[in-house]
Amino acid sequence: MKILGIAGSPRAGGNTEVLLGDLLAGAADEGAETEAVFLRTCAIHSCTGCERCRTDLTCTRFYDSMHLLSPKIEAADGLIVGSPTYNYNITPEMKAFIDRLYPYYRFSEARPGPWSSYFAGLGKKALVFTVAEQHDLAERGFAVEAMQRPLEALGFEVTETLHAEGYFAKGAVAKDPAMRERARTIGRRFARR
């Protein structure tokens, strides 16, 4: 089993990256082959909606890091995707990444119309996680949904979600062994399913 982890924080060594490491360590405990990608090290242009991918089935508008990530995403049995909460939402890095998964949709001629996905029926799964400062549900926003819903539309079964709240400073979660152990346990469970 191959599991690809993708962290969407612009902050190197921040809470998202610490937790991604723990989630992947849990998956590795179960024998998974794991790899972590930090979107802050990638150059991913925003999708412009040119729709060339509808016929080209890949992005021929931008020759950027997405073309390095695509083979890894296609080879992975599972994705672990995480973002800090920024203004109730995901980071721009994560949003650009998700939008650039658009070539994997298979659209009908009629627009608006039904669609499918390259990943549909392949048995791929995903784990989505977020980090936030605030404990209040209203202030933590909708970052989980902002990743979970597009991944489901793309044909991934989201089998696990984790929302880690109460962490503000860079790496604050590194000092919380209970949360780190929880992430490792979730990573193990994700790899087993």
Ligand SMILES: Cc1cc2nc3c(=O)[nH]c(=O)nc-3n(C[C@H](O)[C@H](O)[C@H](O)COP(=O)(O)O)c2cc1C
């Ligand atoms: C621009 C910005 C916006 C933020 N918006 C929110 C928010 O809406 N709700 C919240 O709970 N925390 C918010 N935070 C706090 C971060 O989610 C928190 O610091 C998180 O631990 C950062 O993760 P990282 O260390 O992986 O970058 C925000 C932080 C920044 C820099």
